[in-house]
Amino acid sequence: MNTEDRSMLAARIAGDIPEGAYVNLGIGMPTLVANHLGEGDKEVILHTENGVLGRWIDAPEGEQDPDLVNAGKVPIKLLPGAAIFHHADSFAMMRGGHLDICVLGAFQVACNGDLANWHTGDPDAIPAVGGAMDLAIGAKQTFVMMDHVDRDGRPKIVPQLTYPPTGLGCVTRIYTNYGTFETCSDGNKVRALFVNPAVSREEIVRSTAVEVDFSGI
């Protein structure tokens, strides 16, 4: 996905996040969603796993404080109205179902909502999980933001994960450069909610390893 496509995808996700929602944006591409949340007078509260609720920006040069960072360890500057809390409270907020939406990247998503985003399964890789497993199962809704296909053109929406799972049945929606899709707890399919007008339905069907139900659009 090029920069423009990423930005459009981030804007599409931001547009689906309602006023007043408490939202965690995962490290990497999902952080782009924040750039589009300030549009209009909509107010959304962000959560970062290392213990902040509120709104923030990247800390400007000269205002960087090593003791004030986001989950990606990037120095931030808090905007008025933030709250700070310790790690056990931060993860209680997730696990306890208090967050409305979490947006995560993914290697693969199964049509039943199983998520793989923490480990490629490569035995040589240094394993690291961070908050991925807590986030996956924590929010009321877990959105995935990803390329529709991998670097080799293979579908990332699959009938069953081949990568090690991060969480089972946790993803509710999949946002890709091709469209927006809802996972289904039964059946070997996803339901299309939006199709990128620049991509044909045939291309989507060809690039998705499960059935795509277009009946809702």
Place this chain on the structure above:
Amino acid sequence: MIDKQTSDLLEVVSRVNEGDTVAIGGFGGAGSPNMLIDALIKNKNAKNLVIVTNNAGQKEEGIAALLKAGKVRKIICSFPRMKDSWVFEDLYRKGEIELELVPQGNMAERLRASGAGIGAFFTPTGYGTALAEGKETREIDGVNYVLEYPIRVDVALIKAAVADRYGNLTYKKTARNFGPVMAMAAKTTIAEVSEVVEAGQLDPECVVTPGIYVNVFIKV
């Protein structure tokens, strides 16, 4: 008179003994008690340690320096693979350090449980994943959970912002992270602080870690 302040950095870390489990605060560099870690490296008795900490250090500073000094047998950690974590990576590939990888929220809650006298708890995090393999599971009200046990801690090293002589602590912004739960979990908690105030100067409403969880602190 109670006064938990000390000024002897080497004496304070001599409370760490061979084989101890040591929880070390910090989320990356934020809240990392670097003065205490550097002093711990100079403590000859501190070896074969198990450390509990979110990351595995970067470059050759802080936790990375502790690993490089050969003090650590095992690390309990959520995210050891950061940019510049070459010290950990090298030890891990050579099989010279054991890694127990724990989802971050499970690590926080296992520390909290340890300090709160909870015997074990069922959590949904990690169910059906490689990190729950071999663990007891249970379905409760239609949700699948994994049984997780507390992490018992001998000594916690944490960084706080302000202390009074009773050991009441406040923290600075996201440097708070694991500090409060590690202080609860440990038999002995050692804090490095940037400011010490007279008793009564900290608003009791704003104390984050009450002094009952803190044995000794040092101004750095």
